[in-house]
Amino acid sequence: MLKIGMRVVCLVGVVLGMTWGVRAQGERRDAELEALRQRVRELEAQNRAILQMLQALKQQLAARTVQEAGELGGETKRSGNRGGQGKGGLTSAPQGAGRGTVKWKELSTKGSRLQFYGFLRLDLIADSARPDFAQTIFRVRSADPRLGVGNRKGNFTMHPRLTRIGINYSGPEIGGGGRLTGKFEVDFQNGGRESRPRFRTRHAYVKVSWGAFSLLGGQTWDIISPLYPTVNNDTLMWNAGNLGDRRAQVRFSYEPHIGGGQFSFAGGIGLTGAIDSKDLDGDGFRDGETSRKPNLQARLGYAHALWNANSRLSVGVSGHYGWEEMVTPVAGRKSFRSQSLNVDYILALHERVMLRGEGWFGRNLSDFRGGVGQGLNTVLGTEIRSRGGWAELGIKLSRFYWIFPGYTVDDPVDRDIPVQGRIKNRAWYIVNRFYPGGPFIVGIDYLHWTTDYKGLDRGVDHRLNIYVQYNF
Numbered sequence: 001m002l003k004i005g006m007r008v009v010c011l012v013g014v015v016l017g018m019t020w021g022v023r024a025q026g027e028r029r030d031a032e033l034e035a036l037r038q039r040v041r042e043l044e045a046q047n048r049a050i051l052q053m054l055q056a057l058k059q060q061l062a063a064r065t066v067q068e069a070g071e072l073g074g075e076t077k078r079s080g081n082r083g084g085q086g087k088g089g090l091t092s093a094p095q096g097a098g099r100g101t102v103k104w105k106e107l108s109t110k111g112s113r114l115q116f117y118g119f120l121r122l123d124l125i126a127d128s129a130r131p132d133f134a135q136t137i138f139r140v141r142s143a144d145p146r147l148g149v150g151n152r153k154g155n156f157t158m159h160p161r162l163t164r165i166g167i168n169y170s171g172p173e174i175g176g177g178g179r180l181t182g183k184f185e186v187d188f189q190n191g192g193r194e195s196r197p198r199f200r201t202r203h204a205y206v207k208v209s210w211g212a213f214s215l216l217g218g219q220t221w222d223i224i225s226p227l228y229p230t231v232n233n234d235t236l237m238w239n240a241g242n243l244g245d246r247r248a249q250v251r252f253s254y255e256p257h258i259g260g261g262q263f264s265f266a267g268g269i270g271l272t273g274a275i276d277s278k279d280l281d282g283d284g285f286r287d288g289e290t291s292r293k294p295n296l297q298a299r300l301g302y303a304h305a306l307w308n309a310n311s312r313l314s315v316g317v318s319g320h321y322g323w324e325e326m327v328t329p330v331a332g333r334k335s336f337r338s339q340s341l342n343v344d345y346i347l348a349l350h351e352r353v354m355l356r357g358e359g360w361f362g363r364n365l366s367d368f369r370g371g372v373g374q375g376l377n378t379v380l381g382t383e384i385r386s387r388g389g390w391a392e393l394g395i396k397l398s399r400f401y402w403i404f405p406g407y408t409v410d411d412p413v414d415r416d417i418p419v420q421g422r423i424k425n426r427a428w429y430i431v432n433r434f435y436p437g438g439p440f441i442v443g444i445d446y447l448h449w450t451t452d453y454k455g456l457d458r459g460v461d462h463r464l465n466i467y468v469q470y471n472f
Helices: 002-071
Strands: 106-109 112-127 155-159 164-174 178-187 200-210 213-221 246-254 261-270 295-305 312-330 333-350 353-363 385-398 401-412 422-437 440-453 459-471
Touching: 164 200, 295 333
Parallel strands: none
Antiparallel strands: 106 112, 112 155, 112 164, 112 459, 164 178, 178 200, 200 213, 213 246, 246 261, 261 295, 295 312, 312 333, 333 353, 353 385, 385 401, 401 422, 422 440, 440 459
16 A cells, blocks of 8 residues: 555656646746747837838938939039038948958048049040130130130140049047048149149038038038039039039038928038139238128028929028128228029939029129129229029930030129120030940030120130040
8 A cells, every 4th residue: 555655646746747847838938939029029110110211211312313313423512412512422431341441442440431532534625716714614705806816716625634532531429429521622623734733622621410410611612502504514604604612611501301301401601702812902811801701601492302202302592691891992992792692493303304403693793603703893893793593404315325405694784894894604505424334424515605795796605525534
């Protein structure tokens, strides 16, 4: 009996042990299942966040489609917005770039990155009449016989001066979650003999961004009139309808995404006299600096997709106000003002079709590339008023070929202009851009350029500009 009792006890113990083991295993399985369920919920939440990020990136890429189509391998007139910063943003880094690695066009170390970019370029230019400068045209010289017959003769030139070298800087995160970036860019259009051209600084600035907010200091595009025509890649139709240039400045920008669109505001101060260097009283100091005030600039813009991601409308309103002072009076005045009001727009109807342009009016605009380069009438002692703008249609006929017909005009008020001054400067043009493959671009641009003078015969030039460019 004792043995039987012991066997029963052992059997009961085994059964209880097996039951406990099964129960414990079930509890572990339940815990594992619950952990898996929790992980699935976390992954689903991450997927939703990723989808939201992709949607936001899609909207940002759609916003850049029009700008990139207009640039076509060139530079935008702005840095981030020109009207962000309009008449350039940072070039994206090569994929796979990592810290501590060195690539032929990128240097990375300790959270900072230097990325090199640019292009090699050769221009061949033929004119039927003489422009003011053969390589950097702003206007056509008068064909009036009283000035001699030389202006009626054509010319041919060629140069590599627009070859460009640039560095984009991306730094580590700074206080408050800010992102530090910068740009330094030069070409060779700064004089010198043809076989020994000199460097010209185009951009040199540093920028700190906190989300939609940014602060920039250095030289880059003006805030006003952020776009520029595709034609005339060096002087950009300045003094012939396109306003704004590069200058030293301090700029604040706010560019939030709201709904399906993006608002942008930029305001800042810049150096007056950086372009025309006016010193009318001849005291050795630029009149803008003598005023002891910087010029003020601002732009308000909005962009929104239309019926799909490849169609988009972008509009902006901008303006500036500047001061100039003299020690010695000029035509009885010691102070003058410069101001403008500007509108810019881009309408992308399709990925292959877009319309864009600018319109403006103002006075004393020589320092902002208006008034056909005339700011003041020193005989009357008045600011020269002017109005103008440009419009351009871009059509992508194939993946190898874009065409851009356009028109641009700068029209000062005639009574503000002295005798033999320039009363109108305009051109219509056809731009052809070919992309044979890889980083190569071939351009063939035709311009019919007309400049009218007060009391002199007009100047008319048929200009052909052919160039080849290799981007790197």
